[in-house]
Amino acid sequence: MAMVSSRFVFLVSICILVSQAIAQPDFLYSFCLDDKGNYTSNSTYKTNLKQVLSSLSSNTEIDYGFYNFSYGKSPDKVYSLGLCRGDAKPDICRSCLNNATNLLPLLCPNQKEAIGWYDYCMLRYSFRDIFGIMEDSPSFYMWNPFNVSANYDQFSQDLRTLLDSQRGQAAKGGSLRKFAAGNATAPNFQTLYSLVQCTPDLSAQDCSDCLAGAMGYIPKCCDGKRGGRVIRPSCNFRFEVYHFYANASSPSLSPVPSVSPPASNNTPAAKGKESNKSRTVIVVVPIISFVVLIIISFCIYLRVRKPREKPQSESVDEISSVESLQLGFGTIKAATDDFSDANKLGEGGFGVVYKGKLSDGQVIAVKRLSKNSSQGDLEFKNEVLLLAKLQHRYLVRLLGFCLEGIERLLIYEFVPNGSLDNFIFDPIKCVQLDWARRYKIIGGIARGLLYLHEESRLRIIHRDLKASNILLDFEMNPKISDFGMARLFELDQSEGSTSKIVGTYGYMALEYAMHGQFSVKSDVFSFGVLVLEIISGRKNSSFQSGENIEDLLSYAWKNWKQGIVSNLVDPTLKAGLTTEIMRCIHIGLLCVQENVVDRPTMASVVLMLNSYSITLPIPSKPTFFMNSGTESNICLQLEHDSRVTESNPQSSSVKASINEVSITELSPR
Structure with missing residues (x-):
């Protein structure tokens, strides 16, 4: 009992130190990277870590604020890096790093890789060489x-x-x-x-x-x-x-x-009339720290007294969470008037979409999935939970699901204005989309893709981005839909491959259509095609251009090279032709370049769309999909909306629906 009590007191003391350190006003955030591996309390790695952190915090010769040390031999070698804010004086810099070297190992007691930020400095350490390598996550x-x-x-x-x-x-x-x-x-x-x-x-x-x-x-x-x-x-x-x-x-x-929820979300302190808020924060933080300390101490005490139980599988927790999204079949049946044809919005490759209205008046879009799915109930619920966590203003939002017998239903927000292709390719409706709205749509799609690729807790490759999968809300804001062909990537995974080509020809990148290789740059290619379609009002399919039959990319490239890109612009926009339109054409051509490496990331695209001070590189020749006699052609010669699914590898024309949405194929590669 005496040993247990002394251990308990020791652990509580550690909690107090951590709580006090976190309460310091200049502490910002920390990440303990569990997926990078752990070390034990008596390991060589921990000894090396202590040595390298001691060397970093005790160094008084460096006065320019950048420290990089390593110690030990592989596989227990430790690399550390400290960076002070450029305006911090040497004494403030060293004080900040000293606090960081004491705090970070306490916050991350057995992780081999961790990173922590204060207002005036950053500290990170790892078992791998991190010197001279640009990394953008965690952030x-x-x-x-x-x-x-x-x-x-x-x-x-x-x-x-x-x-x-x-x-x-x-x-x-x-x-x-x-x-x-x-x-x-x-x-x-x-x-x-x-x-x-x-x-x-x-x-x-x-x-x-x-x-x-x-x-x-x-x-x-x-x-x-x-x-x-x-x-x-x-x-x-x-x-x-x-x-x-x-x-x-x-x-x-x-x-x-960008990878996990914040520890707190306090109302920021301010000056002048908002001084009362500042005092509120100062009072609340110690109270929260004290409550957290009590809870941690109690948990530690229980853990010391009681042998550690075998943890339950993660799927049990996920299912208990996903139940809150489940709706009864009778509820959906009533909302859609028994799935009547009058409420039918459209039909896609994975089922029929119906409009419905819940008892509280909320209008919904219901996707009734095909009944020949071999997916089990557990897998279906887990995928629904993952989809529900993809929340962004430019993605169609999943509201819930229904699983009853052979029925599998997905309930989405209703997007009233239908799909983008119903506007830009319609000679009458296209006039409703002036350049300001089209530019807003392009920017919204870019931000939605950036979220899927980099900002969400998952990394999603959409694989079927096209005009019919962009829905428009009341204010004509775009929402990316139909994740039925999407792929989930590990956070550090950059590309994948498949022998089953899915998606829509005309939007597919060459490396994917020919070799099954896909990555975030595949979506970038599709985005580029979409940008050119939005600007031109033409589908990326074969059309008559003078005496030639060519696709949109070929036509755009030819006019770009000749310096007459105004030919590419939708005639309804001619009166408003601006440098902004020309810049978007330039960005679209950058996205459809044949070489994957030459295409920008979506982060770069968003930046290019929002900053005119950035000089855009000259694009190289894009991939031409139609038979126009150029050297880079691949002669697919398929209809614009010939869509290939994994369940139906033969091309087939798919009718676009107003709310064409489906469950994601979230299988890591």
Whole structure:
């Protein structure tokens, strides 16, 4: 009993230290990367970790704020990296790193790889070589709680110009420091302050790319906000409308990690009339810490007294969570008037879609899946739970499901304006989509894909992005739908392959159509085709062009090379032809380049769409799918909407539906 009590006191003491450290005002966030491996308390790895952290925190010779040490021999060698904010004085830098080296091993007591951020420094360590390698995850972002009062578009443009300028300055920095800070005039006589920074072991190009990707998060994290920051392992930036760097005091921000929920989401402190909020935060944080401490201590005590039980399988927890999404078959049957033809919205490759109305008045879209599925109930529920966690303003939202006998139903939000192809390819309806709306649709699709590829807790490759799978809501905002052919990637997986080609010819990248190789760049290719269709109002299928029959990509490339891209623009937009349209054509051609490496990521696309200060590279020749006599042709010569599914590998024309949605094939490769 005495041994148990002493162990309990020791563990409670550790909890107190951790609680106090986390409560420090300049602590931001930490990640313990469990999937990278663990070490034991008496292992060589832990000994090496102590040695390398001690060397880092005790070094007084370095005064430029960047520390990189390694110690030991493989496989127990430890690499550590410390980076202080470029404006931090040496004493503040060393104090911050000392706190970090004490706190991070306590927060991550047995993980071989961890990373933690304070306001003035970052510390990370790993069993693998992390020096000179650009990494963009794990990451998180923070925002100022107050909105830009007026002239939002001008504020955003001024911010982009300032950050782009600083990105170039930081990238040109030497091996000791890659940092830039400064200010610019913003609307309403405000001054906009910002700083950007990379770890100085990066190349100039890697630094620039890292910051460009981070800035692509601005529309998601800080849209319309007076301040915000995005923090990645290899780079970070921050902006405010007050002077926050050079050791100036600043209000706290609300962190949101891109891979796991934040530990807290406190209302940010502010100045002036909002001083009461500041006092509230100061009072609440110790109370929360105390309550958390009591709970942790009690759990530790129970764990010490009682032998550890074998954990239940994760699927049990998932099923208990997913039950809250389940609706009765009778409820859906009544909502759709017994699946009457009058409520039928359309039919896709995986079932029929019906419009329904629940008893509370909510209008829904119900996908009644085909009854020949061999999927089990457990797998169906697990996939529904994963789909439900994909929540984004530019994705069609899953509301629930029904599983009863052989019936499998998916319930989605109803999107009233139908699919994009019903507008852009219709000679009458297309006039409803002026350039402002089309540009908004392009940007929304780009942000939705960026979320699937990089920002969600999963990495999803859609594999069937096309105009009929983009739905439009009341305000003509786009929503990506139909995940029936999507693939789930591991977070560190970059590409996959399959012998079963699925999707729609005309939107498929060459490497996928010919060899079954798919990646995020496959979706980028489809996005590029979609952009050109939105601008031109033409399908990417064979059409008469003068004396030739060619596809849209061939036609776009030919006109681009001849400098007459105005021929590509929908005639209804001619009156509003702007440099913005020309830039989007340029971006579309970059996305459909034949070489996978040459295509941009969606993070870069979002950045290019939102920043005119970025110089776009010259695109190379795209893949031509129709027989137009060019060297890069592959002669598929199929109809535009010839769709191939894994259950039906033969091409077949599929009628697009208003809410063509289906369950995701979430099988990691």
